[in-house]
Amino acid sequence: MKYCSACGDEVHLIIPDGDNRERYVCPACGVVHYQNPKVVTGCIPEWEDKILLCKRAIEPRHGLWTLPAGFMENQETSLEGAAREAMEEANADMRDMELYCVFSIPHINQMYTMYRGSLHQGKASPGRESLDVRLVTEQEVPWDKLAFPVIIATLQWYYQDLKKGSFNTHYGEIRKTPEMKFEIERFS
Amino acid sequence: MKYCSACGDEVHLIIPDGDNRERYVCPACGVVHYQNPKVVTGCIPEWEDKILLCKRAIEPRHGLWTLPAGFMENQETSLEGAAREAMEEANADMRDMELYCVFSIPHINQMYTMYRGSLHQGKASPGRESLDVRLVTEQEVPWDKLAFPVIIATLQWYYQDLKKGSFNTHYGEIRKTPEMKFEIERFS
Numbered sequence: 295m296k297y298c299s300a301c302g303d304e305v306h307l308i309i310p311d312g313d314n315r316e317r318y319v320c321p322a323c324g325v326v327h328y329q330n331p332k333v334v335t336g337c338i339p340e341w342e343d344k345i346l347l348c349k350r351a352i353e354p355r356h357g358l359w360t361l362p363a364g365f366m367e368n369q370e371t372s373l374e375g376a377a378r379e380a381m382e383e384a385n386a387d388m389r390d391m392e393l394y395c396v397f398s399i400p401h402i403n404q405m406y407t408m409y410r411g412s413l414h415q416g417k418a419s420p421g422r423e424s425l426d427v428r429l430v431t432e433q434e435v436p437w438d439k440l441a442f443p444v445i446i447a448t449l450q451w452y453y454q455d456l457k458k459g460s461f462n463t464h465y466g467e468i469r470k471t472p473e474m475k476f477e478i479e480r481f482s
Numbered sequence: 483m484k485y486c487s488a489c490g491d492e493v494h495l496i497i498p499d500g501d502n503r504e505r506y507v508c509p510a511c512g513v514v515h516y517q518n519p520k521v522v523t524g525c526i527p528e529w530e531d532k533i534l535l536c537k538r539a540i541e542p543r544h545g546l547w548t549l550p551a552g553f554m555e556n557q558e559t560s561l562e563g564a565a566r567e568a569m570e571e572a573n574a575d576m577r578d579m580e581l582y583c584v585f586s587i588p589h590i591n592q593m594y595t596m597y598r599g600s601l602h603q604g605k606a607s608p609g610r611e612s613l614d615v616r617l618v619t620e621q622e623v624p625w626d627k628l629a630f631p632v633i634i635a636t637l638q639w640y641y642q643d644l645k646k647g648s649f650n651t652h653y654g655e656i657r658k659t660p661e662m663k664f665e666i667e668r669f670s
Contacts, residue, residue, distance in 0.1 A: 295487045295488070296487065296488060296489070296490070297485055297486065297487050297488070297489065297490035298485065298487070299483045299484065299485050299486070299487045299493075299515070300483075300484060300485070301484070301485065302484070302485035302490050302492075304490075305487075312610070315555065327487070328553070329556055330520045330521065330553055330554060330555065330556060331521055331554050331555075331556060332518045333518065333519055333521060333593055365516070365518055366518060366519050366593070367503065367518065367519075368517055368518060368519060368588075368591045369588050369589070369591065370586075370588055371586030371588050371655045372584070372586045372593055373586065373653070373655065374586075374588075392653070393584055393651070393652075393653035396560070396581055396584060396595065398558075398559030398560045398561065398562075400556075400557050400558055400559050400562075401557070403556045403557065405521055405554070405560055405593075405595075407584065407593075422500070462650075462651070463581070463650070463651035463653075464581075465561070465580070465581035465651075467559045467561065
């Protein structure tokens with residue numbers, strides 16, 4: 295950020311009075327431009343003993359597999375956003391969704407909300423951002439070709455709960471370690 | 483938004499190629515300025531048979547009662563943000579927090595994550611944004627003086643679960659009705 299989106303003047307990075315963090319502040323009009331994490335919302339589409347995965351047609355992680363998910367938009371709920379992303383990425387009509395897990399990923403300023411729900415009639419096909427979509431059993435999940443640590447963490451919880459026969463809502467945090475690996479801390 | 487924060491030129495509100503929503507786009511440098519919901523994160527501080535409420539010293543809802551909560555910051559997790567807000571607003575040291583409920587509030591482009599946890603030694607005092615803080619029993623909750631519908635919804639769930647003797651993680655949506663009342667839809 296270099297310019298004020300309200301008046302066009304150059305912004306300064308300062309700690310405003312009564313605050314304790316640096317913010318972009320406009321010296322001309324006084325607006326403080328707060329920058330906050332974004333929410334990514336998605337789901338696990340279920341059909342019989344399978345779940346739906348999408349092969350990414352876009353960067354990052356082009357060609358790797360993921361659950362349908364994307365940035366939550368203004369004026370929608372995180373549940374509506376998860377259903378919209380499933381439709382956009384996999385022409386998947388989601389029903390009876392429940393919140394399944396929430397992740398904070400502080401190094402990329404993101405929060406994930408992942409729902410679990412029924413893929414209507416088991417029908418799906420690739421949307422514009424997918425090269426392929428596939429219904430897979432646990433044995434068919436391509437663990438070494440999943441796109442993001444948050445997808446691995448979500449599916450690990452999912453299959454643990456499936457074995458237990460009961461699904462709780464989970465909260466976890468994903469951090470990058472100095473060795474560029476990822477560490478997943480499970481809180482509930 | 484009137485000006486591009488990257489180059490200072492005037493932005494246009496258009497639907498970019500391959501998108502289906504209007505975005506602020508800079509005709510000079512091409513940057514698309516996405517606008518997304520913000521996360522508010524907070525908690526229910528518990529001590530013996532009481533919870534901690536804060537009387538707001540700031541607008542909106544100056545003088546009404548709330549749970550400690552505020553905007554999640556970049557580089558922090560929603561759990562860390564909830565603990566930070568409790569410290570800032572009530573000098574409250576939170577321990578053993580668990581995710582308790584998640585709300586979407588689409589008409590104000592917000593998502594709430596509310597945790598439940600132990601208020602260390604039951605100690606609290608007003609921070610800069612609070613006029614007062616108070617440990618209250620269920621009978622002492624000032625239901626008609628709570629600051630926001632999301633606080634009412636959170637506490638309704640809390641006392642229901644407390645009576646049941648078990649706490650689940652909940653997801654709900656809060657919408658404004660045409661009569662300017664609020665409607666809370668509970669999904670889980």
